[in-house]
Amino acid sequence: MKVVSVPPTLDGRTFDRLVEALPEGDASKVLFDARRLRWVDPMGLVGLLSAGAVVQARTGEAPLLGLPEGGEVPGYLSRMGFFREASAVFRSDSKPPSRGSGPSDVLLEITPIKENGDIHDLVDRVQGRAGAILSRSLHYPATAVVQFSVILSEVCQNILEHAEAPGWVAAQVYNWTQRLGRPVLVIGVSDLGRGFRRSLESEHAARFGDRWSDPSALEAAFIHGLTRFPDSGRGQGIQQIRKQVRRWEGAISIRSGTARIADVPDWDDQEPLGSDLHPFPGAQIHIVLPARSDDGA
Amino acid sequence: MGLEFMDARSIDVSRLVERKVASLYSHLVTRPTGRAVRMAIEARLGGVSRPSVSLIDLSEVTVLDFSCADEVVAKLLLRYRETRSGSETFFIFRGVAEAHREPIEAVLDRQNLAAVAETKPERFELLGTRSAVEHAVWDALERKGVLTFEESRSLFPREVERSVLDRLTERRVALRSGNSGAYHALSGFVSGEGGPRDGGGDG
DSSP states (O other), X not given: OEEEEOOSEESTTTHHXXXXXXXXSOOSSEEEEOTTOOEEOHHHHHHHHHHHHHHHHHXXXXXXXXXXXXSSHHHHHHHTTHHHHXXXXXXXXXXXXXXXXXXXXXXXXXXXXXXXXXXXXHHHHHHHHHHHHHHHHHXXXXXXXXXXXXXXXHHHHHIIIIIOSOEEEEEEEEEETTTTSEEEEEEEEEEOSOHHHHHHHHHHHHHHGGGOSHHHHHHHHHTTOOOSOOOTTOSHHHHHHHHHHHHTTOEEEEEEETEEEEEOOTTOOOOSEEOSOOOEEEEEEEEEEEOOOTTOO | OOGGGOEEEEEEHHHHHHHHTTTOOSSBOSHHHHHHHHHHXXXXXXXXXXXXXXXXXXXXXXXXXXXHXXXXXXXXHHHHHSOBTTBOEEEEEESOOHHHHHHHHHHHHHTTOEEEEEEETTEEEEEESOOHHHHHHHHHHHHHSEEOXXXXXXXOOSHXXXXXXXXXXHTTSEEEOXXXXXXXXXXXXXXTTSXXXXXXXXX
């Protein structure tokens, strides 16, 4: 049995380590060993589901998932709706913990995006609960819930229109005391579709010639707003998301294929463009929105 | 174009959403939804052969994303920019709240379009791509409501400003009477209470 070691902290930064550990397809049985998992954010959650789905597709068999038996992680995974989605991806020897019946503090549980109506449901749900969280935890104005909903809508449409495959989205607020000294809202989106390079190549690859690659495709979409559609009204979604994220002094990155591109604020230290990453299908969008600081930033 | 034929119509987008998208969507998000709403609007306008001012009412819309705005605002204007089926259609977007402004401005800028929006009751603004002189001339016309040909020559003695008036009519954010040559602000054809204002004559 091939064992995939899940990093103890699973987020946008450590997702690549998980990808690098995945078997290429020669293993018939795979165990995702997450018994040492101590902290996972929405990018980690949707990334773990995606990694499991990739292994299932490669081996033809649902991988086994081993989780911590105690601590806060299983309950947190339950509140985030992880087990509901994981049941179609992983096998598990243990029974998932109950989700509890109390009010949830989750901003957006892991939500599958398969069709247009899923995005409407998601926006409806977020409108009902995000306003209080955004204002109480992040000190955003009451109107921010609309811009937040627009961000979610546009990132999810990216799944349906460009990936042409289903995906997942999740969002939650955390206190990044050590790293940033204030709370942040994290959005994670992942699909297993064709990725940006394949999505754009029929329309744009010829112009790039030998330079056409995952990094150049990401630059074309992220920086220049290119899409595969000839319609000049297309390609605004990512541009407008970037604009709003910048306004909130947030970070956004997109990983696709073997590359990652990012808008990096002052408080972050990731590379604006990373290449030669371990290949992974589809696209993964990671957004971090920090609370407004006391000086109003 | 004789303004005695002006047909001011009111289209409530939220009701169109209910009717055409099976009451599922209370927010205007996603491109397919925007496309369905635009097609519903076009269907309602399909039988109109006379010039018309159409109100697109966004008052009940909370979330408007960029993809939907591109369909319901930009593509709608683009499709009616040229005369269709012998008719001329002008649009006013009513109930444009602060949260709608950014997606609407973005999609208009992207297509080099301008649109008239009622941002508060009885307060009309020109949104989208416009030069400073276009904005100033449109604003002057909006304040006056109607400018006779003589008044327009007096108010705008410079040829460049008068040409801008004509440019505004070509961009469908003002209109000119074919009978009298008077220029009209689009806001003059709608009431402040959600329905078409009576009249629409040459004033």
